[in-house]
Structures are given as C-alpha cells and as structure tokens.
Amino acid sequence: MNARNRELLALVPAALLLSAGFAAVFFSRDSLVGGLNGTNTVSDVSLTYGGIFLGLCVAAHLVLRFTLPNADPYLFPLVALLACFGLVEIYRIDDGLARQQAQWFVIGLIAFAATIIVLRDYRKLERYRYTIAAAGIVLLLLPRAFAPTNGAYLSIRLGSLSIQPAEFAKIAIVVFLASYLRDTRQVLLLGSRRIAGVTVPPLKHFGPLLVVWGSAMVLLFFIQDIGSSLMFYGGFLAVLYVATSRLSFPAIGLALFAAGAWALYQIRPTIENRVAAWKDPFDPSQYDKPIGGSYQLAQSLYAQADGGLFGVGFGQSVLKLPAKDCASTINCSLLPAPHTDFIYAVITNELGLVGACGLLCVYVLVLQRGFKIAMLARDGFSKLLAVGLTSVFALQVFVIVGGVTKLIPLTGVTLPFVSYGGSSIVANFVLLALLLLVSERARREA
Amino acid sequence: MNEPIRRVFGVFMVMLLLLVGSTSWWTIVRANDLNHKHADQNTRAQLRGLKVKRGVIRADDGTILARSVRTPEDIYSRRYPTGPLFGHAVGYSYTTSGQSGLEQYYDDDLSGKRGDVETLLDQLRGRSTEGDRLQTTLDPKAQQVAIQQLAGRKGSVVALDPRTGAIKAMASVPGFDPNDARDPQAFRRLQTDEAGSPLFNRATQAGYPPGSTFKVVTTIAALDSGKFTPQSQLDGKSPRTVSGTPLQNDAGESFGVIDLTTALTKSVNTVYAQVAERVGAATMKDYMERLGFDKKPPLDYPRNQIAASGLYTSKGKRLSVTSGQVDIGRVGIGQERLRVTPLQMAMVAAAVANGGKLMKPHFGDKVVDADGRTVRTIKPEVYSQAMSASTAAQVRDMMGKVVEEGTGTAAALQGISVAGKTGTAEIDIAQNITQPWFIAFAPKDNPRIAVAATVERTQGGFGGVVAAPIAKAVMESLLGG
Numbered sequence: 001m002n003a004r005n006r007e008l009l010a011l012v013p014a015a016l017l018l019s020a021g022f023a024a025v026f027f028s029r030d031s032l033v034g035g036l037n038g039t040n041t042v043s044d045v046s047l048t049y050g051g052i053f054l055g056l057c058v059a060a061h062l063v064l065r066f067t068l069p070n071a072d073p074y075l076f077p078l079v080a081l082l083a084c085f086g087l088v089e090i091y092r093i094d095d096g097l098a099r100q101q102a103q104w105f106v107i108g109l110i111a112f113a114a115t116i117i118v119l120r121d122y123r124k125l126e127r128y129r130y131t132i133a134a135a136g137i138v139l140l141l142l143p144r145a146f147a148p149t150n151g152a153y154l155s156i157r158l159g160s161l162s163i164q165p166a167e168f169a170k171i172a173i174v175v176f177l178a179s180y181l182r183d184t185r186q187v188l189l190l191g192s193r194r195i196a197g198v199t200v201p202p203l204k205h206f207g208p209l210l211v212v213w214g215s216a217m218v219l220l221f222f223i224q225d226i227g228s229s230l231m232f233y234g235g236f237l238a239v240l241y242v243a244t245s246r247l248s249f250p251a252i253g254l255a256l257f258a259a260g261a262w263a264l265y266q267i268r269p270t271i272e273n274r275v276a277a278w279k280d281p282f283d284p285s286q287y288d289k290p291i292g293g294s295y296q297l298a299q300s301l302y303a304q305a306d307g308g309l310f311g312v313g314f315g316q317s318v319l320k321l322p323a324k325d326c327a328s329t330i331n332c333s334l335l336p337a338p339h340t341d342f343i344y345a346v347i348t349n350e351l352g353l354v355g356a357c358g359l360l361c362v363y364v365l366v367l368q369r370g371f372k373i374a375m376l377a378r379d380g381f382s383k384l385l386a387v388g389l390t391s392v393f394a395l396q397v398f399v400i401v402g403g404v405t406k407l408i409p410l411t412g413v414t415l416p417f418v419s420y421g422g423s424s425i426v427a428n429f430v431l432l433a434l435l436l437l438v439s440e441r442a443r444r445e446a
Numbered sequence: 447m448n449e450p451i452r453r454v455f456g457v458f459m460v461m462l463l464l465l466v467g468s469t470s471w472w473t474i475v476r477a478n479d480l481n482h483k484h485a486d487q488n489t490r491a492q493l494r495g496l497k498v499k500r501g502v503i504r505a506d507d508g509t510i511l512a513r514s515v516r517t518p519e520d521i522y523s524r525r526y527p528t529g530p531l532f533g534h535a536v537g538y539s540y541t542t543s544g545q546s547g548l549e550q551y552y553d554d555d556l557s558g559k560r561g562d563v564e565t566l567l568d569q570l571r572g573r574s575t576e577g578d579r580l581q582t583t584l585d586p587k588a589q590q591v592a593i594q595q596l597a598g599r600k601g602s603v604v605a606l607d608p609r610t611g612a613i614k615a616m617a618s619v620p621g622f623d624p625n626d627a628r629d630p631q632a633f634r635r636l637q638t639d640e641a642g643s644p645l646f647n648r649a650t651q652a653g654y655p656p657g658s659t660f661k662v663v664t665t666i667a668a669l670d671s672g673k674f675t676p677q678s679q680l681d682g683k684s685p686r687t688v689s690g691t692p693l694q695n696d697a698g699e700s701f702g703v704i705d706l707t708t709a710l711t712k713s714v715n716t717v718y719a720q721v722a723e724r725v726g727a728a729t730m731k732d733y734m735e736r737l738g739f740d741k742k743p744p745l746d747y748p749r750n751q752i753a754a755s756g757l758y759t760s761k762g763k764r765l766s767v768t769s770g771q772v773d774i775g776r777v778g779i780g781q782e783r784l785r786v787t788p789l790q791m792a793m794v795a796a797a798v799a800n801g802g803k804l805m806k807p808h809f810g811d812k813v814v815d816a817d818g819r820t821v822r823t824i825k826p827e828v829y830s831q832a833m834s835a836s837t838a839a840q841v842r843d844m845m846g847k848v849v850e851e852g853t854g855t856a857a858a859l860q861g862i863s864v865a866g867k868t869g870t871a872e873i874d875i876a877q878n879i880t881q882p883w884f885i886a887f888a889p890k891d892n893p894r895i896a897v898a899a900t901v902e903r904t905q906g907g908f909g910g911v912v913a914a915p916i917a918k919a920v921m922e923s924l925l926g927g
Contacts, residue, residue: 238454238457241450241453241454242447242450242451242454243447245447245449245450282484282487287487298487299487299488301472301476301480302480302481302484302487302488302490303490304469304472304473305472305473305476305477305479305480305481305488306477306480306481306488306490307473308473308474308477309473309474318490318493318494334489334490334493348469348472348473352473353469353470353473353474356466356469356473357466357469360462360465360466360469363462364459364462367455367458367459367462368455371451371452371454371455374451375448375451375452380447383447383451384447387451387454391454391458394458394461394462397462397465398458398461398462398465401465401469402461402464402465402468405465405468405469405471405472406468406472407464407465407468
C-alpha cells in the first residue's frame with residue numbers, strides 16, 4: 001500500500017471519534033440545555049460542523065495526494081485525531097464556538113495547502129533567514145504595543161479578532177535557528193576549546209548565541225511570559241544540541257536561562273505573583289485574589305481530581321455556575337477559559353486519567369513522526385528544521401499541560417490542535433505543512 | 447546527527463511522562479483530598495447535586511419531612527414541609543449553606559451516588575439519576591408533643607425504642623426551620639444567634655451536668671459488679687465528708703441506715719457518694735463505657751454534630767474517670783465535671799429497659815430507591831451488653847419505686863407502670879439556678895419506650911416537677927398511638 005492510501009485509512013479512527021463524539025453530545029443535549037453542565041443550545045444544524053470537518057480532512061488528504069505523494073502518511077491523520085478531540089470537546093462546551101473553530105479549520109487548511117504549494121522547495125527559506133528572524137522578533141514584541149491581558153502581553157486585537165503572534169513567531173524563529181546553526185555548527189565545534197573538561201564555544205560565535213539568550217530574557221521581561229520563552233529557548237537548545245552533538249552547549253544554555261529567570265523573578269512582581277500562586281494554589285490568600293491569583297489553577301486541579309481515573313463521563317463536567325443571565329458557558333464558567341488554556345483540565349474531568357493519557361499518547365506519536373522525519377532527512381537544514389519544529393510543538397504541549405497540572409508555573413498557551421483559537425490552528429497547520437515538506441523530500445530521495 | 451535526535455526525542459518522552467505523572471497525582475493520589483476536603487473552594491459536588499432530584503425523607507407514618515422541587519432554572523431545591531418540627535434531626539441541604547443532620551449523613555443515598563459501574567449502567571439504560579428515599583423512625587406526633595412540652599424553654603427531649611435503638615423523637619429548643627437555610631441572610635442570622643444557638647442540637651451536642659439521673663449509672667456499676675445488692679444497708683447521714691469537703695443531701699435531710707433501693711427512690715447523695723467510692727473509679731469507668739460514655743454514640747448522624755459524654759476539664763478537654771484529680775464520690779451522684787448529652791442519658795435508660803442490652807441508636811429505618819425497591823435496611827444492632835439481665839431487672843424495679851413513691855411521681859401514667867429517675871443539677875447555687883432532668887422508660891415490665899428530658903437553667907426547678915411531666919407526655923403519646 002502506498003503512503004497516501006495508508007493515510008486515507010488512518011483517517012478512519014479520527015472520523016469515528018468525531019462521529020461518536022458529536023453523537024454523544026447531541027444525544028445528551030437534553031441534560032445539557034440550560035443546565036449547569038455547559039452548552040446552552042445544541043441545534044441540529046451544529047451536527048453538520050462535524051461533517052464539514054470530515055470533508056475538510058478528505059480535501060487536505062487530496063492536496064497531499066497530488067503534491068506530496070511520498071510524505072509521512074501518519075502525521076496528518078494523527079493531527080486530524082487531535083483536532084477531532086478538540087472540536088468535540090469545544091462543541092460540548094459551547095456549540096457556537098465549535099462553529100467558529102470549524103471555520104478556523106477551513107482557514108488553517110487553506111494556509112496548510114498554500115504553504116505546501118508555495119514552499120515546494122522549502123530550502124529557499126534559508127536565503128531569507130535574517131528577514132525571517134527579524135519578522136519573528138517583531139511578531140513577538142508586537143503585543144507589547146497593546147494592552148495586556150491577565151498581566152501578560154500575549155495577544156493583539158484587530159477588530160473582533162484576537163491574534164496571538166507568538167504562535168507564528170515560533171515557526172519563524174525555528175526556521176532562522178535551523179538555517180543559522182547549519183552554517184555555524186562546524187565553526188562552533190572547531191573553534192571550541194575544552195576548559196576544565198567542558199567544551200566551550202569560541203567567543204566569536206558566542207555572540208549570536210547570546211543574542212538568542214538575550215531575546216529569551218527580553219521575552220520574559222517584556223512579554224512576561226514564562227511559557228513562551230521556555231518554548232522558544234527550549235527549541236533553540238534542542239536544535240543547538242542536534243547541530244553540535246555537544247551536551248555542554250545546551251547545559252550552558254540552560255544554566256544561563258535559569259540564572260536570567262532567577263534574576264527576573266527578583267525584580268518583576270508579575271512573575272513573582274505567578275510563582276506564589278503556583279506554589280500553593282489552595283491557599284485562600286492566593287485563591288481569593290481578584291487578579292493574578294490562583295483561582296484558575298486551583299479550579300483546574302479540582303476539575304481533574306473530579307475526573308479521577310475514568311472521568312465523570314462525556315458531557316458531565318460541571319462547567320457553568322448557576323447564574324440566571326448567562327449568554328454563553330464561557331462567560332460564567334466555573335473553570336476559566338475551558339475552551340483554550342484549560343481544555344486539558346476539562347478533558348481530564350470528563351474522560352479521566354485514561355482519556356488524558358490517550359491524548360498524550362497521540363502527542364507522543366506526533367513527536368515520534370516528527371523526529372523520524374528529522375532522522376530520515378538528508379541535509380543539515382532539513383534535519384534541524386524538523387527537530388526545531390517538532391521541539392517547539394512538544395514544548396508547547398509541555399508548557400500548557402505542565403501548567404494546568406501544576407508541574408510548572410502556569411502560562412496561557414494553547415494545546416496544539418485541541419484548544420480553541422484561530423492563530424494557534426493556522427500556525428500549527430503551517431508547522432505541519434513544513435514537516436510534511438521535509439518528509440516528502442527525504443522519502444522521495446530514498 | 448541522528449544520535450542526538452534520538453536523545454532529544456528521549457528527553458521529550460521523559461517530559462511527557464512527567465505530564466502523565468502530574469495528571470495521575472491530581473486525578474488519583476490527591477483526588478480524594480481535593481474532592482472532599484475543599485468544599486469552600488470546590489463546589490462541584492454541590493453544584494452537581496442541584497441537578498439531582500434528591501430522595502424524600504419520610505417519618506415513620508409516611509409524613510414527608512424533606513423533598514426536592516424543580517425550580518424554573520431547571521435545578522432542584524430542597525423543601526421541608528414540616529418546617530421547624532424536625533429541624534435538627536433532618537437538617538438541611540443547600541449549596542449556599544452546606545448540609546447538616548440526616549441530609550448530610552445520608553447524602554450519598556439521597557443524592558443517588560452509586561459505584562462507578564452502576565452509574566455507567568444507569569447511563570446506558572438511559573435512566574436519569576434520582577436519589578434514594580430515606581425512611582426514618584421519627585414520630586411526628588411525639589415530636590410535636592416534645593416541643594410543646596418544652597414550651598419555648600431551652601432544653602431537649604430524646605425518646606427511643608429500647609428494643610431496637612430507633613429514635614422516635616429528638617427535640618432541641620430553640621429550634622429552626624430548615625427552609626430558612628435556603629436564604630443566605632436568614633441562615634446567617636441563625637448562625638450568629640449566640641444567645642439561642644438555634645442550629646446547635648442540644649440533644650446530641652450539649653454537655654449538661656446530669657445531676658442525680660447519673661445515680662442510675664452508679665447503681666448499675668454497684669449491682670452488676672457484685673459489690674452491692676438493692677438491699678445493701680448504708681448510712682444516709684447528712685452532711686458527710688467526701689474528698690475532704692462536706693456533701694449534703696437535698697435540703698440537708700439526714701437519713702438513718704437505709705437500703706440502696708430507698709436511697710435511689712429518695713435520691714440520697716450521701717449514700718451514693720459512698721457507693722461510688724467503694725465501687726471505685728476503674729469499675730465506674732468500665733460501666734460508663736459499656737453504657738456509651740467517653741465516646742461519640744454510633745448514631746447515623748454527622749460526627750461533628752455529636753458530642754461524647756463524660757468528664758471534661760474547665761478548658762473543655764476530656765478527663766478520665768480514673769484520673770487522680772477526680773472526686774469519684776461526686777461523680778457517683780452526677781456532680782464533679784460530668785458533661786452529658788440528653789441522647790446519652792436516654793441510652794442509659796434504654797440499656798436498663800432492654801434487659802441490659804444497649805442497642806445502637808439510629809434514625810434510619812430503610813433506604814428505598816426511586817422505583818420503591820428497598821436498597822438497604824438499617825437493622826437493629828447491639829452496642830454492648832451493659833449489664834446482666836438480672837442486674838437490669840433489679841435496677842428496673844428500683845427505678846419503678848422512684849415513680850411509684852419517690853421523687854418521680856409526676857411521671858406516673860394512668861394504667862401503665864413507669865420506671866424513671868429524677869435529676870436536679872445545680873448550675874448556680876447563689877442564684878438558685880438548676881437544670882432539671884428526668885430519664886424513664888415504660889411500660890416498666892415490657893418497655894417499648896425510653897426517654898430523657900431536660901430543661902436548661904430554671905429558677906429552682908426540680909427534675910420531678912419540671913422534667914418528669916415532659917417525659918410523661920412524650921411517653922403517653924408514643925404508647926397511646
């Protein structure tokens with residue numbers, strides 16, 4: 001069986017999950033309507049969003065069949081599975097959101113197809129690497145020009161649209177790093193000296209690396225976003241390590257990051273607040289703070305505890321507070337942002353540890369495919385690009401899931417392909433397109 | 447470059463494993479703690495409860511004591527048709543005020559909580575969750591009589607069936623209407639009423655000095671340990687020095703050498719102090735424990751609404767009877783630092799009434815599901831064999847004399863023989879403030895009801911005058927019906 005037929009077959013589980021999920025929400029709508037569980041109205045029409053989404057998956061598959069016949073056959077079905085997971089959960093939270101999410105999938109898949117067609121030879125990206133790097137930094141700093149939300153500068157508003165430029169910046173920065181490090185990896189290695197048993201890169205090339213470190217610190221300082229900076233910097237360290245094969249490089253990098261973060265922790269109250277809320281979310285003094293407290297983290301943990309091993313059951317999560325005038329679930333939600341930052345907590349609440357592990361397993365498979373593509377790739381840029389893209393993807397999962405499970409301080413980023421959010425979906429589809437482009441090239445030559 | 451890639455993948459695998467670990471930590475390891483011990487922050491259980499139609503609570507004659515009504519917001523809310531009648535026993539269940547009483551104790555049944563598998567099966571069968579119904583042993587008529595008899599005086603009455611431990615009436619005045627707990631402001635007023643403490647269940651929580659009703663406990667220890675018989679002759683001279691201070695009989699009355707039966711009938715302090723001293727603290731402690739003292743009674747009621755009876759220091763700490771600081775002679779006549787609940791004294795009467803076998807007190811009779819099937823029956827259970835049947839018979843006859851010719855004649859019923867014991871604890875000697883008590887059971891030879899009644903802080907009221915008529919009326923109501 002060729003790759004594309006395998007892909008088509010692998011889309012079946014996603015289709016089944018979507019159908020079953022939508023049917024489950026649809027049939028339990030009586031107990032959802034007007035109740036405390038969430039969805040206010042589940043109309044018959046909304047069932048069609050599921051159908052539209054399946055149609056889109058087939059369309060994307062056809063695009064791949066004609067443009068990238070040899071690319072990895074499992075990556076797209078895995079992503080479709082994640083997207084189905086998210087769409088069903090969002091449909092269950094609020095069917096109006098599911099409609100918008102389905103629309104975002106249309107835009108995301110258009111971006112996906114466009115990336116594949118425009119960047120047939122993605123290696124030409126290398127030529128524009130400084131432009132791309134500059135664009136990435138501008139994108140990152142852009143939210144600084146707008147009002148902060150919840151003490152962090154994460155999004156900008158254009159009319160009714162809220163855009164999170166960091167989602168796009170992560171791709172730009174990875175492209176730059178892959179290209180830059182492919183060039184300098186030899187010099188980094190050859191110019192290195194061993195001091196006290198530790199390989200130290202030459203001072204001349206230390207500069208650009210310090211720039212990356214500095215950017216991460218600036219990000220932390222201005223954007224006040226621990227999660228995003230961890231994501232970018234972690235991606236950088238992964239690429240740096242793969243490029244040089246020297247453990248000392250990422251180790252030095254990690255130490256520098258820790259030192260910088262500690263220094264910032266001393267002077268920025270926002271970060272300090274977040275760490276305090278993280279340390280003891282159940283402490284009433286943190287819990288009852290109107291702004292910047294631990295209410296949302298504590299509620300996230302309560303939601304997960306409520307789920308237990310098997311979860312309370314689909315559509316059974318208590319999401320809504322009993323208020324009379326409540327237009328939408330997310331306006332009077334017990335757990336804030338159930339459709340974006342805290343969707344993992346809602347999934348754990350409803351499907352339990354078992355469901356959460358299932359979701360994490362899908363992510364593991366995505367990562368496995370991503371690194372497999374990196375290993376199969378022939379040239380340095382392709383390898384580093386695939387490693388970088390897969391790493392930032394993995395780190396994004398780690399940052400948000402680690403945040404809502406109190407493993408690390410909480411930062412609001414989306415759970416890739418599962419959370420509601422236009423920027424996230426479009427950016428991650430572009431990321432997916434780049435990975436498939438690398439894969440196509442590697443497997444065609446093989 | 448493939449080896450580093452493999453290692454990077456390995457690092458991410460470890461990170462994702464950490465995520466599985468942290469998710470397990472909250473969903474499994476800490477789940478119980480978060481779900482049950484953070485009710486102020488985690489309102490999920492209560493919110494979910496609003497979607498469930500809680501089962502009704504019924505009295506033994508079928509009267510509905512609590513039921514759920516559907517509100518326009520499509521949630522359920524609790525109503526208590528009998529209002530303040532069973533406020534303490536039944537309790538309340540509201541999101542804003544929390545839960546108390548039987549509503550709290552039987553919450554799992556009333557809200558239809560079952561095992562995971564059963565819930566799953568119910569969902570598959572398409573059955574909506576509806577709570578089970580609770581059938582209680584409470585008797586509304588007797589309860590009504592008990593509250594009327596207390597007539598607004600602070601105090602409490604407990605009546606139970608000595609053969610089974612089934613509680614028939616439990617009155618605590620001042621009471622409250624559980625419907626008021628629905629309104630946060632009204633509930634706040636109930637909570638902050640320091641003078642009346644209406645939410646406080648005096649029957650199970652109040653620590654009152656038992657006065658001479660405790661002589662029944664001393665009698666049980668004296669006879670069952672074999673150290674005394676009802677005919678034992680003792681000197682009833684007053685005053686008598688006990689633990690270095692003179693002890694007087696009521697009104698300073700002096701008796702000659704009298705037997706134990708007479709001493710109980712006339713409630714002679716000086717005799718009973720000698721008895722307790724000779725029985726000894728260790729034996730007294732043993733019999734007190736057999737009768738349920740020193741422990742919270744095993745009632746189907748929230749633990750935080752039950753207090754253990756026994757000796758307490760002035761700071762409220764538990765004190766052992768065998769402690770060297772305890773004046774055992776005065777313990778024997780219900781003085782010292784004894785603090786007892788009306789429920790405990792009703793259990794003492796019940797143990798004597800039931801041939802020495804003390805049954806566990808309980809409100810619940812059975813749990814019935816929404817389709818009318820009995821889910822579970824609360825069977826009578828033995829708490830302890832507090833004394834031998836022959837001791838019980840002797841104590842019963844002695845208590846019979848109290849009502850026939852002693853201090854408790856006001857409790858005598860027409861055509862039914864009653865056994866009982868009065869008590870008049872001195873609260874404030876200078877102001878002549880007393881706490882009258884009466885414990886009793888009837889019919890004497892085939893007891894079907896045991897009762898304890900007490901009134902707080904009366905102006906010189908005697909147990910035989912103030913408390914005995916209350917107990918009498920409640921027994922009359924229960925035996926007549």
